[in-house]
Amino acid sequence: GAVVSQHPSWVICKSGTSVKIECRSLDFQxxxxxxxxxxxxxxxxxxxxxxxxxxxxxxxxxxKDKFLINxxxxxxxxxxxxxxxxEDSSFYICSATGTSGRRxxxxxxxxxxxxxxVL
Amino acid sequence: RKEVEQDPGPFNVPEGATVAFNxxxxxxxxxxxxxxxxxxxxEPKLLMSVYSSGNEDGRFTAQLNRASQxxxxxxxxxxxxxxxxxLCVVNxxxxxxxxxxxxxxxxxxxxxx
Numbered sequence: 001g002a003v004v005s006q007h008p009s010w011v012i013c014k015s016g017t018s019v020k021i022e023c024r025s026l027d028f029q030x031x032x033x034x035x036x037x038x039x040x041x042x043x044x045x046x047x048x049x050x051x052x053x054x055x056x057x058x059x060x061x062x063x064k065d066k067f068l069i070n071x072x073x074x075x076x077x078x079x080x081x082x083x084x085x086x087e088d089s090s091f092y093i094c095s096a097t098g099t100s101g102r103r104x105x106x107x108x109x110x111x112x113x114x115x116x117x118v119l
Numbered sequence: 120r121k122e123v124e125q126d127p128g129p130f131n132v133p134e135g136a137t138v139a140f141n142x143x144x145x146x147x148x149x150x151x152x153x154x155x156x157x158x159x160x161x162e163p164k165l166l167m168s169v170y171s172s173g174n175e176d177g178r179f180t181a182q183l184n185r186a187s188q189x190x191x192x193x194x195x196x197x198x199x200x201x202x203x204x205x206l207c208v209v210n211x212x213x214x215x216x217x218x219x220x221x222x223x224x225x226x227x228x229x230x231x232x
Contacts, residue, residue: 034220042224043206043225044163044206044222045222046219046220046221049219091160093163095220107151107153107165107168107210107220108220110162110163110164112161112162113161113162115160
């Protein structure tokens with residue numbers, strides 16, 4: 001149980017285009033989803049936290065107008081990188097937590113990540 | 120000071136060796152603690168939770184010292200497949216589902232034949 005999928009697994013795009021990344025919880029209700037970014041040889045950095053049906057809470061230094069997050073259902077959150085530039089190239093990972101049956105999950109479960117390269 | 124600090128390594132050990140990783144955290148109100156494993160270009164995967172009483176899962180033993188704000192992971196009888204980066208992770212939030220994980224920068228382990 002506790003499977004999280006992400007799509008696409010990798011994407012290459014031109015500078016100035018927008019890229020949408022999907023994160024899905026496959027076998028549980030994800031009341032909260034998190035978006036992280038990881039640059040090479042660095043740790044995961046939390047970008048934003050989203051609760052289903054609410055606006056996302058962004059970490060300091062993360063532009064909410066550039067990284068649009070939608071968490072419209074208990075199984076899907078999307079991250080859209082608008083007007084992507086080469087410095088946005090990174091490994092984007094989502095995670096989710098919530099309820100499985102009637103039990104709160106005790107940690108976050110991660111998607112496989114999306115590697116974004118902006119040319 | 121970083122919220123979660125780890126020695127970046129790499130730790131280069133022969134197969135069969137015992138290796139220990141340490142981690143310190145700054146927020147004394149932290150609620151729960153974990154070790155994750157991350158392979159190159161992959162997502163982190165939960166290795167084990169860490170409890171004050173200590174817990175063991177096969178060759179892996181984790182310990183938490185709340186007074187010293189210190190977490191450890193011991194790997195016995197290292198295997199080649201243990202080569203990875205080990206992330207110390209601290210939950211800064213509450214005990215419900217809306218918590219916030221802070222990741223250490225990771226300790227890289229290389230197990231050689």
